[in-house]
Amino acid sequence: MTSPALQVQDLEIVTPNGTRLVSGMTFEVSAGHLLGLLGETGAGKTLTARAVLGLLPRTLRASGKVSFDGRTWHALDHPEEVTHLLGTSTGLMLQNPAAAFDPMHRVGRQLIESVVHKRLMTRREATYRARELCEYLGLSDTDELFQLYPHELSGGMAQRLALALTLMPRPKLIVVDEPTSALDANLRVEALRLLRSIAEESGMAALLVSHDLGLVSRYCDSIAIVYAGRLVEYGSMTAVISAPTHPYTATLLNCGLTLDRPSRIRLPVIAGEPPSPGNWPSGCSFHPRCPDAQDHCGDERPLLTNDHDRGYACHHPRREGRTCEI
Numbered sequence: 001m002t003s004p005a006l007q008v009q010d011l012e013i014v015t016p017n018g019t020r021l022v023s024g025m026t027f028e029v030s031a032g033h034l035l036g037l038l039g040e041t042g043a044g045k046t047l048t049a050r051a052v053l054g055l056l057p058r059t060l061r062a063s064g065k066v067s068f069d070g071r072t073w074h075a076l077d078h079p080e081e082v083t084h085l086l087g088t089s090t091g092l093m094l095q096n097p098a099a100a101f102d103p104m105h106r107v108g109r110q111l112i113e114s115v116v117h118k119r120l121m122t123r124r125e126a127t128y129r130a131r132e133l134c135e136y137l138g139l140s141d142t143d144e145l146f147q148l149y150p151h152e153l154s155g156g157m158a159q160r161l162a163l164a165l166t167l168m169p170r171p172k173l174i175v176v177d178e179p180t181s182a183l184d185a186n187l188r189v190e191a192l193r194l195l196r197s198i199a200e201e202s203g204m205a206a207l208l209v210s211h212d213l214g215l216v217s218r219y220c221d222s223i224a225i226v227y228a229g230r231l232v233e234y235g236s237m238t239a240v241i242s243a244p245t246h247p248y249t250a251t252l253l254n255c256g257l258t259l260d261r262p263s264r265i266r267l268p269v270i271a272g273e274p275p276s277p278g279n280w281p282s283g284c285s286f287h288p289r290c291p292d293a294q295d296h297c298g299d300e301r302p303l304l305t306n307d308h309d310r311g312y313a314c315h316h317p318r319r320e321g322r323t324c325e326i
């Protein structure tokens with residue numbers, strides 16, 4: 001692994017009444033790499049990603065350590081220290097690309113002003129950068145394109161321009177909160193393909209929040225799987241996909257690689273519902289749904305192991321990486 005651009009250690013996120021939403025979240029993303037943060041709805045992926053950018057709702061308290069770009073924030077109680085990096089060395093790509101733009105202004109002006117306003121580039125440099133990025137992203141006729149208002153963009157153009165807007169300041173870290181299955185699958189794939197090549201070429205690190213193991217496995221270098229606010233397994237994509245250690249990961253692989261539940265395609269889903277915050281089961285949170293659970297799994301919480309960039313939290317790991325039938 002190359003040197004980590006982002007390190008998150010023991011991140012915990014708690015509500016004002018003490019309900020733990022995220023606990024012990026520990027992972028890193030190397031420069032030029034994509035890490036997929038994967039889990040079912042409510043697992044704590046978005047909160048984790050937002051904490052990294054200092055964008056948690058003010059009502060929530062975070063603790064732990066985040067290191068980025070040579071700096072470390074110990075308690076995340078002062079998110080403004082991290083937030084001010086947004087739009088300069090960090091970036092967030094939202095689920096709805098059209099929402100990235102102000103409907104009142106032409107898109108070209110918004111691309112250019114996003115960096116000129118922060119004095120990151122001169123207007124001339126910003127104009128050059130905007131054209132260069134758009135061309136890289138497959139958008140031609142930039143003179144015409146830059147004159148358009150956001151409502152005049154097609155879905156594909158909006159997706160690419162939102163990516164261009166996020167990439168304008170040459171961020172070192174980008175967080176992508178992945179669109180749900182309601183959005184066009186081809187656009188998601190295309191945006192990730194472009195993101196991947198940009199990360200590789202520029203050395204930017206990317207954290208991708210997703211339900212879709214299929215997409216994550218195609219475009220990410222490593223994966224961190226979240227269940228009930230905790231990491232259950234992480235490692236390089238190849239290692240985890242070829243030999244899942246945690247029964248939850250193995251089960252996901254059996255579920256057709258997606259945690260969305262598309263209405264038209266019937267895939268096996270994991271039996272039972274994911275638990276909600278405040279109702280995390282005792283011991284291993286996955287034990288009530290786990291095909292391999294034994295009595296003591298509900299008594300003691302398994303610790304997250306860390307062995308050569310590969311970790312899991314399970315009392316009965318699958319040494320051979322066999323998958324299970326649900």
Ligand SMILES: Nc1ncnc2c1ncn2[C@@H]1O[C@H](COP(=O)(O)OP(=O)(O)OP(=O)(O)O)[C@@H](O)[C@H]1O
Pocket residue numbers: 015021039040041042043044045046047048057059060211276277
């Ligand atoms: N401001 C908040 N106050 C209290 N609870 C919250 C708040 N924001 C989120 N939560 C709860 O925290 C849990 C984790 O939320 P989060 O959005 O991180 O989940 P997620 O894994 O990203 O899910 P999804 O894939 O559906 O977006 C959820 O149960 C959610 O309801």
